[in-house]
Amino acid sequence: EPRDAYGRLLAYAWLDLDGDGAHETLLNALLVREGLATPLRIEPNVARAGEFADAARAAHAASRGLWGACDR
Numbered sequence: 001e002p003r004d005a006y007g008r009l010l011a012y013a014w015l016d017l018d019g020d021g022a023h024e025t026l027l028n029a030l031l032v033r034e035g036l037a038t039p040l041r042i043e044p045n046v047a048r049a050g051e052f053a054d055a056a057r058a059a060h061a062a063s064r065g066l067w068g069a070c071d072r
Contacts, residue, residue, distance in 0.1 A: 004042050012048070032056050035065020 004010055014023030015030070029048070031037035032055040039052035060067045 001042075001045055010042060010045050028052065029055055033059055033064075035059035035062075035067045038066075 002010060013027035015025040015027050016023050017025050026048075028037070029051060032039055032052050039049065039056050041049045041053075059065060
């Protein structure tokens with residue numbers, strides 16, 4: 001679905017980091033992996049929910065990004 005119940009746009013954002021025209025890096029996953037975002041599961045858009053959850057656990061375990069500023 002393009003929008004959630006509150007009208008927020010739901011999208012996957014891809015990056016072309018090497019400039020070759022191919023979108024090889026998923027910005028959403030990168031932000032979660034670096035601890036700069038937390039995943040939010042919104043049905044029915046859950047194709048990558050497991051990937052984002054795994055990335056969030058790894059970021060938390062490594063104290064990356066926002067997790068580095070939190071007491072455990």
